Amino acid sequence: MIKLDNLTKAFATASGSILAADHINIAVDEGEICMLLGPSGCGKTTTLKMINRLIQPSSGKIYINGKDTDAYDPVELRRSIGYVIQQVGLFPNMTVEENICVVPRLLGWDKSKAHKRAAELLAMVNLDPALFLSRYPKELSGGQQQRIGVARALAADPPVLLMDEPFGAIDPINREVIQDEFRKLQRRLRKTVMFVSHDVDEAVKMADKIAIFRAGKLEQFDTPDNILAHPANDFIADFVGTDRTLKRLQLVKVVAAVEVTAPQISIDHSLEHATAIMNEHGGEFAIVIDDAGRPHAWLAAGGSHRDGTTVAARSADLPGTVTVDDDLRTAVSLMFRHAVSWLAVVDEAGRFRGCITQNGITRLLGETYRAPGAP
């Protein structure tokens, strides 16, 4: 969808020319988010701005949908690409509606169509159109402004979105919320997004691909998991942090680590019957399931029991459950909080799906290091 081919930008300075971007090659598929990541001055923003020709490349080509962007008139090109900047850049002299409708109006949409689109977009970014359409930017909080910044970029439904540290100026709590909202939006809209950031966590959370820059050079371009698991050099290992393996936890869903080893027993079973099942199964514990298939409690193996005792009397409450869609970071955090080494996993309906164990997670994360070809 977006292909950067040997893209190079040299700036002339008093002390000679500086390569802000040095033969950058990146290919991003349709519907993917590609994060351009790196310390300040590494060339990530320069690379981004070359895509909508705010900066003219010194050499190299940019293809969008296979078409060379040099073939477009820069103004036409920009109108077909959504653009969000860190300072938001909402025009203070215009209302929210007028801000959102800038590109649609430039493209010659009629007023009622643009108005409808603005209302629709506001609802999409979780702001009430009736309340916000006629407000001015100065009457909005930072988070609201940035939501409208995103809505404005999406106004004419461009296939490509360029975002230059869009959530960098928002406080951490609101940033998380907006990132989650944007991810949800992106799952629906499937835009091809180039996203500049200097925040590794943001990149890991949002990206399908990450491109790490240093001093104008592209150091590594890969999936977030590969970058965290196999950083190409010391600089990248340093940049993504010594806790990079922990960061991988949030990339993996619980469903990938579920093991269905624990035996299931019913709350109404006699303890004798339950023990028989557990012995046969050979596990250290069993999960007590209620009639609807929901995990109710757990029962440790072994221990003496008198005849007639029920499962209900001997089982212990579960410390907590995770759903299949949670990420492993949530799961591990829950394990540590309750000082346990396993957790019951449920599906969206709350039915028991299996267990995850610390060993299982360790094994799963370790696979990539044992894979053939891994260092």
Place this chain on the structure above:
Amino acid sequence: MKAVVAPQRGRGFIVAAIAVAFALGALAQRGGLVDDIASYSGDIIFLTQQHISLVAISGALAIVVGVPLGILLSRPAMRSVAESIMQILNVGTTVPTLAVLALAMTFLGIGTVPAIFALWLASLLPIVRNAYAGMRAVPRHLIEAATGMGMRPLEILLRVELPNALFVTFAGIRTALAINVGTAPLAFLIGGGGLGELIFTGISLNEPGMMLAGAIPTALLAVIVDYTVGVLSYWAVPRGVNPLR
């Protein structure tokens, strides 16, 4: 809806003007000045019209020339020379208007034309300066956002830069017109007419009635012009960039 309130400065002027008018009125009545002043009513009407036309013509010309000049100087292509030109204009502001009048008379002779020229020059500078400063104060990232969204330079100028610079520009126009109205009586000295005729003649003849017949309308005119421009800027500057709304 918010009530319509006049800008703060304008309101202050009105209150002060009313207080002064009352005090003067009381004094004047006792000394028989009111009858004195009334006897010049024909002159007052004629000269006020002349005064207004001096202010209107020179002020309008200053706006028509000053605002575009300020905008022109703010263009990126002018960046290298803009600051030096602004310095020259700043030096220009320090030349007393009386000296400008004298110079204008030297080149253009006497009458309305040199008077309008001098008033135009005196009010041009604040307008250019504010239009320029207002345009330069438009944040870079707004222009970047506008460019990135695919606005052409003229669209950016008309839809982003000008509206955001408008408040500061209006402040310049207001200052300029205040200077203009206040300076206009001097036009009489080079044969330009206006209410200065009553004031200066009154002074020469030590005739307080005649003097006040010129001074009071001049003062009223200044207040009215300032108020009008204030109200105009209140409504003309978009709410999002108008600190008064």
